[in-house]
Amino acid sequence: xxxxxxxxxxxxxxxVWAAVTLMFALFxxxxxxxxxxxxxxxxxxxxxxxxxxRKYGLDKPTYVQYFRFWGNLFRGDLGxxxxxxxxxxxxxxxxxxxxxxxxxxxxxxxLIIALAVGLTSAIKRGSLGDRIGTVFSVGIQGIxxxxxxxxxxxxxxxxxxxxxxxWLNFFKPWPTTWHAGxxxxxxxxxxxxxxxxxxxxxxxxxARMLRSSLLEVLRADYIxxxxxxxxxxxxxxxxxxxxxxxxxxxxxxxxxLIAIFGVAVQTEKVFSLPGMGSTIADSAxxxxxxxxxxxxxxxxxxxxxxxxIVDLSYALIDPRIKIDSKAVH
Amino acid sequence: xxxxxxxxxxLSYWQDVRxxxxxxxxxxxxxxxxxxxxxxxxxxxxxxxxxYDDLGPDILVGPGSxxxxxxxxxxxxxxFTRVTFGIRLSLTVALVVxxxxxxxxxxxxxxxxxxxxxxxxxxxxxxxxWQVIPFVLIGFAIITVFGSSFWVIVAAxxxxxxxxxxxLFRASVMQVKSLDYVEAARATxxxxxxxxxxxxxxxxxxxxxxxxxxSVAGAILSESVYxxxxxxxxxxxxxxxxxxxxxxxxxxxxxxxxxxxGSILVLxxxxxxxxxxxxxxxxxPKLRGVK
Numbered sequence: 001x002x003x004x005x006x007x008x009x010x011x012x013x014x015x016v017w018a019a020v021t022l023m024f025a026l027f028x029x030x031x032x033x034x035x036x037x038x039x040x041x042x043x044x045x046x047x048x049x050x051x052x053x054r055k056y057g058l059d060k061p062t063y064v065q066y067f068r069f070w071g072n073l074f075r076g077d078l079g080x081x082x083x084x085x086x087x088x089x090x091x092x093x094x095x096x097x098x099x100x101x102x103x104x105x106x107x108x109x110x111l112i113i114a115l116a117v118g119l120t121s122a123i124k125r126g127s128l129g130d131r132i133g134t135v136f137s138v139g140i141q142g143i144x145x146x147x148x149x150x151x152x153x154x155x156x157x158x159x160x161x162x163x164x165x166x167w168l169n170f171f172k173p174w175p176t177t178w179h180a181g182x183x184x185x186x187x188x189x190x191x192x193x194x195x196x197x198x199x200x201x202x203x204x205x206x207a208r209m210l211r212s213s214l215l216e217v218l219r220a221d222y223i224x225x226x227x228x229x230x231x232x233x234x235x236x237x238x239x240x241x242x243x244x245x246x247x248x249x250x251x252x253x254x255x256x257l258i259a260i261f262g263v264a265v266q267t268e269k270v271f272s273l274p275g276m277g278s279t280i281a282d283s284a285x286x287x288x289x290x291x292x293x294x295x296x297x298x299x300x301x302x303x304x305x306x307x308x309i310v311d312l313s314y315a316l317i318d319p320r321i322k323i324d325s326k327a328v329h
Numbered sequence: 330x331x332x333x334x335x336x337x338x339x340l341s342y343w344q345d346v347r348x349x350x351x352x353x354x355x356x357x358x359x360x361x362x363x364x365x366x367x368x369x370x371x372x373x374x375x376x377x378x379x380x381y382d383d384l385g386p387d388i389l390v391g392p393g394s395x396x397x398x399x400x401x402x403x404x405x406x407x408x409f410t411r412v413t414f415g416i417r418l419s420l421t422v423a424l425v426v427x428x429x430x431x432x433x434x435x436x437x438x439x440x441x442x443x444x445x446x447x448x449x450x451x452x453x454x455x456x457x458x459w460q461v462i463p464f465v466l467i468g469f470a471i472i473t474v475f476g477s478s479f480w481v482i483v484a485a486x487x488x489x490x491x492x493x494x495x496x497l498f499r500a501s502v503m504q505v506k507s508l509d510y511v512e513a514a515r516a517t518x519x520x521x522x523x524x525x526x527x528x529x530x531x532x533x534x535x536x537x538x539x540x541x542x543x544s545v546a547g548a549i550l551s552e553s554v555y556x557x558x559x560x561x562x563x564x565x566x567x568x569x570x571x572x573x574x575x576x577x578x579x580x581x582x583x584x585x586x587x588x589x590x591g592s593i594l595v596l597x598x599x600x601x602x603x604x605x606x607x608x609x610x611x612x613x614p615k616l617r618g619v620k
Contacts (some may be wrong), residue, residue, distance in 0.1 A: 142599030
């Protein structure tokens with residue numbers, strides 16, 4: 001297990017390095033132009049142009065910029081925005097707290113919905129609830145996040161407002177105070193809609209995956225044995241079936257946690273939340289390369305960490321993998 | 330007499346696939362929806378009597394007024410024309426993107442899966458790297474640097490889609506490669522070319538067809554997401570994502586401006602997803618004969 005962990009850790013580091021380099025190459029081989037961002041259409045004297053280039057280090061050859069970029073990165077300095085000279089670190093901190101809260105609640109809702117729907121539809125297979133669940137989870141795959149976000153705003157914001165059903169109005173501002181970092185201090189309703197929108201897309205997919213995986217496991221001999229031994233249904237379901245059925249589901253959950261970023265960007269845009277996603281979208285639009293690159297590093301590292309955890313948790317759920325890796329090394 | 334009728338007809342694999350696909354009500358619903366939308370996309374812009382960027386005096390009028398079948402948007406443009414044009418645009422982009430992604434996937438995935446070894450390692454590690462970058466980010470980066478013309482958007486979508494087709498085809502080839510009949514063909518002295526074209530290829534194709542369907546749906550979704558976020562097609566191009574994005578301000582008073590392009594986009598992707606689902610079941614040889 002130890003060698004396996006170290007090996008996977010090194011692999012992740014290489015992947016992060018490669019991905020960040022790829023992004024760097026995209027932005028700085030064909031550099032975004034900080035000068036036109038500052039001056040607009042005005043023509044500036046050559047001296048000022050040179051000064052700006054020097055300030056951002058763009059007068060140096062690309063490879064020097066690249067090494068300098070990594071040097072700064074190791075010191076925790078992500079550089080400065082082309083647009084307003086704010087440090088990328090500050091911009092990042094502002095957005096990160098909002099995004100982290102949104103993702104936390106989104107991922108939590110996702111897990112609860114997926115487990116509940118997946119388990120019930122597998123246990124009560126063929127029931128009305130199961131069939132509704134199946135139709136719903138296929139249907140939701142065709143709905144882009146920004147559409148479901150706007151639809152949620154209409155159904156739980158505009159409509160209740162027009163009908164004066166205030167209890168149903170969940171379209172409230174994002175909370176301003178938080179307890180322990182993640183529990184909304186005021187207007188908890190403001191969290192529900194965005195988090196549900198984040199959760200629901202992949203929750204449906206994971207639930208379906210869990211359902212089919214459970215149904216396959218249930219045909220296994222050891223499940224029949226467990227029942228024959230006289231174990232309670234609850235024990236068989238949770239101890240024998242669920243644990244084995246989770247292996248393929250964990251992979252899907254991992255990929256969905258990486259994809260959740262794309263979901264979060266759209267959700268933040270739709271609900272006008274000042275998160276990392278909106279920042280990155282706005283910065284991309286204004287070609288503010290340092291900000292996009294800085295935020296990209298955070299997102300990529302997050303993805304790599306999730307991948308690593310997924311792989312390591314395989315070894316915990318499925319003992320065979322542990323043994324295999326021992327046999328190889 | 331009745332005895333003869335009871336003997337089950339023997340069907341080839343593809344006959345069976347066709348039978349099972351058309352026997353599936355849900356995939357038929359998807360197919361009918363898609364055909365209807367495609368026809369609307371082809372014919373719509375010709376019969377509406379407006380151009381998609383015609384600015385008119387009727388601003389935000391409801392469906393059916395002044396000859397605008399589905400009303401007009403905030404600039405007085407005919408929504409029917411724009412929506413049908415949007416279907417055309419979405420499908421064109423998605424088909425081009427899918428064709429390129431599948432081509433890349435079949436080539437790279439096939440090479441990695443068949444030859445294995447260091448070629449496979451390089452391609453697989455590259456996929457690993459690519460996978461940790463969320464698709465929105467790839468699009469942002471490419472469109473930030475190269476602007477947002479048709480081919481840049483296509484390229485961005487291919488860059489977000491190529492690795493899943495590659496990974497899938499690689500896995501599929503690897504699985505088929507180790508089957509007994511491929512070993513047998515090799516043992517009888519078949520050439521590599523013959524093994525790939527005659528033995529592995531045809532058996533690796535069914536999963537590709539399913540991926541094709543989901544890839545088209547995925548490309549339509551991604552294109553609309555880029556457009557919605559402002560990094561894809563821009564006004565006045567009638568992309569469904571652009572239309573939905575500019576409808577946001579009118580959600581309260583004129584919700585139809587959102588609901589028309591929104592539901593068309595959902596129906597379009599949904600119909601393809603339903604077809605893909607039906608194809609997956611129909612093409613799965615393990616489900617042959619299962620009712």
